[in-house]
Amino acid sequence: MALWQGKSKRKSTGGRLVASQGKRKFEIGREKLYTRIGGQTLKEYRGAGGNVKIGMLSAEFANVVDKKTNKVVKTKILNVKSNPADPNYVQRNIINKGDTFTSELGDAIVTSRPGEVGAINAVLL
Secondary structure (H helix, E strand, O other): OOOEOOOOOEOOOOOEOOOOOOOOHHHEOOOOOOEEEOOOEEEEEEOHHHOEEEEEEEEOEEEEEEOOOOEEEEEEEEEEEEOOOOOHHHHHOEEOOOOEEEEOOOEEEEOOOHHHHOOOEEEEO
16 A cells, blocks of 8 residues: 655645645655565665665675774674663564664664665664
């Protein structure tokens, strides 16, 4: 099912708004993309102007920055520890921006948006 992101048919006061145009293709959004723990799987999406966005369906590794040594290390993700967006994501091992996961180096917090960027970047806690 397509998600329509166009103008509402109601005013902010609740009154009816007569639409001057119908729905347009560029107003259609897309379904949420949940990045899970597993072998890396990517999906390409067509953006405006023919540009390509790469979404991550599943990931096994993350690029983790150690602030003490100021180095980036590719490390394996073990499990999701906490997620402020939705507590249910912890049980389902869904990774998105702002969640904390356990890696081989220790706990890290995700700084990128894997569903839109196609990579998981994180900072070691």
